[in-house]
Amino acid sequence: MDRLFLVVDEPAWLASGAKEILESQFLQATTNWFTDFELNPKLDDVERGIEAYRECQPDLIIALGGGTAIDLAKLIGSLAVQAPSARDIATGRSSIQVPGKPLMAIPTTAGTGSEATHFAVVYVDGEKYSVAHPSMLPRYAIVDSRLTTSLPKHITAATGLDAFCQAIESMWSVAATEESMRYATDAARLAFGNLVTATNSPTPEARKAMSHASHLAGKAINITKTTAPHALSYAFTSRLDVPHGMAVALTLASILEFNAEVTDEDCNDPRGAVAVRDRISQILDILGADNVEAASASITSLLSQINCPTTLEAVGVKTSDDLRCIVDSVNAERLSNNPRRANTKQLFNLLQTV
Numbered sequence: 001m002d003r004l005f006l007v008v009d010e011p012a013w014l015a016s017g018a019k020e021i022l023e024s025q026f027l028q029a030t031t032n033w034f035t036d037f038e039l040n041p042k043l044d045d046v047e048r049g050i051e052a053y054r055e056c057q058p059d060l061i062i063a064l065g066g067g068t069a070i071d072l073a074k075l076i077g078s079l080a081v082q083a084p085s086a087r088d089i090a091t092g093r094s095s096i097q098v099p100g101k102p103l104m105a106i107p108t109t110a111g112t113g114s115e116a117t118h119f120a121v122v123y124v125d126g127e128k129y130s131v132a133h134p135s136m137l138p139r140y141a142i143v144d145s146r147l148t149t150s151l152p153k154h155i156t157a158a159t160g161l162d163a164f165c166q167a168i169e170s171m172w173s174v175a176a177t178e179e180s181m182r183y184a185t186d187a188a189r190l191a192f193g194n195l196v197t198a199t200n201s202p203t204p205e206a207r208k209a210m211s212h213a214s215h216l217a218g219k220a221i222n223i224t225k226t227t228a229p230h231a232l233s234y235a236f237t238s239r240l241d242v243p244h245g246m247a248v249a250l251t252l253a254s255i256l257e258f259n260a261e262v263t264d265e266d267c268n269d270p271r272g273a274v275a276v277r278d279r280i281s282q283i284l285d286i287l288g289a290d291n292v293e294a295a296s297a298s299i300t301s302l303l304s305q306i307n308c309p310t311t312l313e314a315v316g317v318k319t320s321d322d323l324r325c326i327v328d329s330v331n332a333e334r335l336s337n338n339p340r341r342a343n344t345k346q347l348f349n350l351l352q353t354v
Contacts, residue, residue, distance in 0.1 A: 003030045005058035005101075007049065007073035009065025010035045012108040016147040018064055022106075032056040034076070040237070040244075041072045043124045046086050049076035061103045063138075066159065067112030067244075070105045071120035074136045077103055090122045090129050099135030108147045110198070110210035111159020111245055113166060113218020115141035119225075128234045128331070137222070145204070145211035154243070157199045157306040160210050162245030164191035164302075165229055165252055166217040171279050172259055173224035173337045174269040180223040181279070187216035188286045192302070199306040228255045228342065231334035232351070235326045242315045246308050250315065253296040254353050255338075256283070260292040262340040269339045276339040312354045323351050 004026060013019050034052050037045035053061075053076050063073030077100035079086045084094030105115035114120070119132035148156075167187035170180055190213035198206040229248045236247035260280050267273045280292075289295035303310045317323065327347045335342065342350070 003056055003058045005053055005056055005061045006031055006033045007063045007069050008033060008035050009069045012065045015150040016108040018147055037072055039068055041068055041122045043090055043122060045072060046075045050080040053080045061101055064106040066109040067114045070114040073103055074120040075122055077101055078136050090124050090131055096133040102139040104140040105138040106142045109159040110148050110214040111162040113214045116215055116218030117222040143211050143215050145208040148207050153199055157308055158243035158245035160195040161249040163214040163217040165248040166221045168283055169227040169229055170220035170224045171283055172339050173227050174339055175224040177223055180220045183216045183220035187213045192286060196305045225337050226334050228335055228338040231331040234331055235329035240316050249303055251354055253299040254350050257292055257296050258350055259340045266341045268341045323348055
């Protein structure tokens, strides 16, 4: 590979130790760096990246950082070679027609699993969109927990919660398969068993377990995508600046209780309510709970132990108008993966319990 295009979270490059480990590997190639972006990919970031990409015409794209850097690299590499505009593809008016150059993803957080998925998130005019194509799956991934050791406590907690929620949601998703269940159950066990230690008193073993959990959860949602907790989370992040993993985890316990009451009449899974309840019983087993109420309490306890919000009021949702705003912003595609159908009134009532 003669020409490399690097999409790098610069603080992560320096703090994670990646500079010392990887810099010498790039000396034999012409490297072009793109570091001009903020947290959560915006269309403006993508368009600047596309311009830089086209100037260097790389043989390989390397993404280093958290989910933002990896998603951004996917978007830049894929959209730079399309005829339609980045805006049209990001907003769903056009689609990806041809594959981009190969991508190597090197995560420096343990949470998003973006190195194992074929989709990426982008914000356009404040609204969140997902772009997906099989060619967006990174061809190579280097998952090394040593790159996560410098993460501060709140980022370890937030990204770890994202992995945990991805795994749980994948287990009850209408698209769950035998393969996705293997990934998701292992990821959920690892995350539930190691997140508190990785956050509060990190050990190399706990960090390694969380990196593994994140990668497995990514492989799981690459098959199933996410469900109601993610569908409701985006407004918490875009409107209230709640970190993504914490935003998803806010409603996880309540949605577990909601989904556990699924019937054949409101079941969204063609395999029926019994199949959904069987997968939820496997979730209870992972959480060490005898019933749904105990499982819900275990999730709330996990959040409390890592100093994450457990109520909507704690993140600034205080009025009925605030709740309606969250419900009105729900992501319909993610909600359609939920095993129990939920209308606007049910979502509003569910949020009132959080």
